[in-house]
């Protein structure tokens with residue numbers, strides 16, 4: 001079963017912590033908004049995705065089983 005990344009954009013403050021942890025999946029662009037580059041978590045990237053969840057200071061990221 002694959003994991004899918006969800007972000008509550010109402011909570012996100014675009015501080016790019018998730019981008020530092022998992023740049024394959026998260027990018028804060030020059031417009032100061034966070035973009036999810038890929039929603040489905042690839043095999044082997046689960047720990048990095050979970051670290052992004054754990055380190056987000058706004059608790060804005062969720063991993064859901066899809």
Ligand code: SF4
Pocket residue numbers: 007011012013014015016017018019026028034055056057058059060061
């Ligand atoms: S770490 Fe959380 S608050 Fe920061 S950009 Fe990522 S989702 Fe938004």
